[in-house]
Amino acid sequence: MGRHTLEYPKSKTNTVRRKADRATYALSAIHSLINASHFLDVAFNPPDDSPFPTILPMIGHMGSFDRPSADLGDPLDLYLHGYVSSRMMNLARSSASSSQGGDDEEEKQGQGQQQQQGLPVCIAASHVDALILATSPFNHSYNYRSATLFGHATLVTDDAEKLYAMELITNGIVPGRWAASRQPPTPAEMQSTSILRVAVASGSAKFRDGGVRDDRHDLEDDEAQGRVWTGVLPVFTRIGEPIPTGYSKVETPADVKDFVREYNRENEEYVFAAAKK
């Protein structure tokens, strides 16, 4: 309240063209959607002569190592969890070193950005909230929320930042899980895990809520209205009853049960409320 709502500036890269009234550029909305996704799809162009971009599903979370108290509406980096050996990590490592001193890309972008090192990536997170079954098949739709980020990915080399990102990502899966699991990390664990930091260049989000939107001619079509059922099928992600390993001496803790209950309640409430908008 009383604060500015920061937005990613619109450019050729991030501007939503189709149904622009469903778009938002607010950092808080975009960052929330990214954080609410179990998987993020990360697209990049591999170094070989393949004509195809590649998508890898990865786990990630928004954060700021320099200002850990930053909130979701602030400028943030995206931290991605990966593996030393993967193609993408190698690319991020080599882009970081090979682009040092070059500023061609900055000039090409022409948006007054600082020199950007790293691998250009696009990140997408999508949530389906309902199947919209209309009278005409052509008015069928989904309620959904989707976010897209564009940025440059580089390997995190500083151990303190790596730890910060691992804690961030682990707590993003289940709140408080980092402290609740075995600490501290072993040197081998630190070595075998890689973290990518994506410096975000721009982003956007798009959503649909509400119910069926039929054309007038279908609403006035007595034959169709007498034959075609129309309505909304709400869709949500649910976490089932926890399955303990059995070898841990600990009973399923209250905070795990609370997390599951709250996660399910929030998801289900959201999609029913969105369908009624």
Place this chain on the structure above:
Amino acid sequence: MGRHTLEYPKSKTNTVRRKADRATYALSAIHSLINASHFLDVAFNPPDDSPFPTILPMIGHMGSFDRPSADLGDPLDLYLHGYVSSRMMNLARSSASSSQGGDDEEEKQGQGQQQQQGLPVCIAASHVDALILATSPFNHSYNYRSATLFGHATLVTDDAEKLYAMELITNGIVPGRWAASRQPPTPAEMQSTSILRVAVASGSAKFRDGGVRDDRHDLEDDEAQGRVWTGVLPVFTRIGEPIPTGYSKVETPADVKDFVREYNRENEEYVFAAAKK
């Protein structure tokens, strides 16, 4: 039974490098995962001078217009639903015309493929099946199934094929929905809807099932096993109680209720069974 299981040939583009034992190249497995996804993430390189690939969430389904009786283990095309005005459709249209007669790309790929027109795309579908909470944060994982396809997208211009694809995609959302909704399409509906056909060049899928896999030193760590709860949180997509529009004269039909019940039963059973493997 008694049939060959067709697989996409391994190449630089589609070979899974990390944890290769979790990979499959079987057409049936990959095509099933694509069809089971409400959204597909489609990556392509936009025509501007942006360094970033772009991802659009789209709705799609595997099919064969030439051989509609083909099953999921057969070579199939991917049909994607889109809009005439979108950037991607324009690219697919212009790639189709500008690449006619040219075979540079074929030679570059050097894999004996036939001349490929169209926009190079990568398509990804991911399903999270469980959160795996291990003793060490570094052994945390997901159960998941993810599929990736690579191919060339072109606009479908033939009306019969467009109708075939619309029926395929509509029935992919709710089985039988095409015939159960208002028919036939109006000329305006046919005009305003575009379909992309992706000629699939290669693909792969990757999955994890089972429970927590802890390191021996963590299993033997009494302090950790006395303090850290470990287990599996199963994750599944659920469809809630249908919400009728109210203006249709039809009660929620038995086949919609059956679809919702079966969808929920199958999804929930799968993730619990996968966690116990």
